[in-house]
Amino acid sequence: MDARGVSRNDLQRYCAVLARQFPFALSLNSQARQAAADRAWAAISRFYEHCRLKIPGKKGYPQFQRDCRSVEYKTTGWKLEADGIHIRFTDGCGIGRLRLIGSRDIMTFPLSQIKRVRLLRRADGYSCQFAVAATRRVEHQPSGKQVGIDLGLRAFFTDSEGNTVAPPQYLRKAERRLKRLHRRLSKTQKRSAKRKKARQALSKAYLKVQRQREDFARKQANALVSSHDPLCLRSLADPPSRQEPSSGQEHF
Structure with a gap:
């Protein structure tokens, strides 16, 4: 190949x-x-x-x-039971019957609209994701406002009106706990039960920081899109460098 x-x-x-x-x-x-x-x-x-x-x-x-943390099925290899809270995987991997826990009622969608089923392993456990062919409509009230934003390091972004959003610095706030978990992991013996437990606690701490960052970025993006009509993002033709870019490299 x-x-x-x-x-x-x-x-x-x-x-x-x-x-x-x-x-x-x-x-x-x-x-x-x-x-x-x-x-x-x-x-x-x-x-x-x-x-x-x-x-x-x-x-x-x-x-x-x-290492691959997920496996994805299309339209075969799985079967959703009639109660809507159990799913059974029918291939030879031996996954078997799993119970779904969550607030989403997947049985409200026809089975023909479920195109993908993905099992994902993270530090805090396993999750089952469903890709559904559905039309999502979000009502947007025109505001007539125009804004341009510039992403930065000292500020999360600065808009054309001079407003800035400070970075949350989730990793900086979690550094003390992460260092303590790293020290606890380094003191354990390899291939021991305590090391496995310490590694899982460290992975959960990093996963929390990742989710906090993603949640903050999504909320800020949603607030900008819902409150403005045209949105311009400043970008560079070349990747960021230590030198100041020339005026010809900037565009909207």
């Missing part, structure tokens, strides 16, 4: 070859293998696109992914 001219369809067909060679690939659902091939092709096509556009810096050469 490592040759010139390999396409997405070639990766899809190669999944059947791998299934005959490796038992763990054979036990996985065929469409789940195709979804994994699509994920690999996304990295390959992104590398080709960066080379074609001659993007400066590293082009993002596809690397081998040692």
Whole structure:
């Protein structure tokens, strides 16, 4: 497969070859293998696109992914039970029957609209994600306001009216706890139960910071979009550097 001219369809067909060679690939659902091939092709096509556009810096050469935290099923390999709170995976991986916990009632959507089911493993446990083909409508009241924003380091962003939003600095606030968890992890013995517990606590702390950052960014973006009609973002033609960009590099 490592040759010139390999396409997405070639990766899809190669999944059947791998299934005959490796038992763990054979036990996985065929469409789940195709979804994994699509994920690999996304990295390959992104590398080709960066080379074609001659993007400066590293082009993002596809690397081998040692650990994969998620598995994605399409329309087969899973079955949602009639009660709406249990899902059963029918391939040979042995996942079996799982109970769904959450506020979303997935049974309100027809099964024909559920296009993807993904099992995701994070530091705080497992989650089941459903990709549903549905039209989402968000009512927007025109305000007639125009604004431009400039992202920065000292301020999260500054708009054209002079208003600034201070960065929340979630990582800076969590540094003391993270350092303490790192010290606790370094004092444990490798391959011990205490080390596994300490590593999980450290992963949860980093996951909390990640979710805080994402939640803050989404709320700020939603506030800007809902309160303004046209929104302009200042960007640079070249990647950020230590030198001040010239006036010809800035555009909206």
